[in-house]
Amino acid sequence: MGEERTLKEMVFRTFLLHPGFGPREMTDHLQVNYNSVKAIYSKLCDEGLLRREARGTYSPNIPGILLHLMDRIEALEKRLGKAG
Numbered sequence: 712m713g714e715e716r717t718l719k720e721m722v723f724r725t726f727l728l729h730p731g732f733g734p735r736e737m738t739d740h741l742q743v744n745y746n747s748v749k750a751i752y753s754k755l756c757d758e759g760l761l762r763r764e765a766r767g768t769y770s771p772n773i774p775g776i777l778l779h780l781m782d783r784i785e786a787l788e789k790r791l792g793k794a795g
Contacts, residue, residue: 718743722751723760726769733767 716724721741726732729740734752738745752769755761759775 718747719751719754722748723755726755726761727771730769730771733769735767 718741722737725737725740729736732740734745734749737752738748741748752761752763756763756769758779759772760779761769762772764770
């Protein structure tokens with residue numbers, strides 16, 4: 712199975728490793744388009760995975776991340792239950 716990640720996945724994984732990175736630092740680190748990164752940060756906030764603390768400052772939303780993981784596990788278990 713291929714391990715090619717989307718830019719969104721790359722940004723989120725990198726953020727978890729470097730939680731001090733705002734969009735500008737992330738852009739420099741990943742060498743990608745600033746507007747794309749800024750839009751991804753916004754989407755991650757909308758999805759409840761990040762919190763915007765101030766302009767250019769974000770933090771991980773631990774409860775949101777855990778709920779997201781629980782939902783993904785539940786969906787996977789349902790699919791495996793139907794296939795098994």
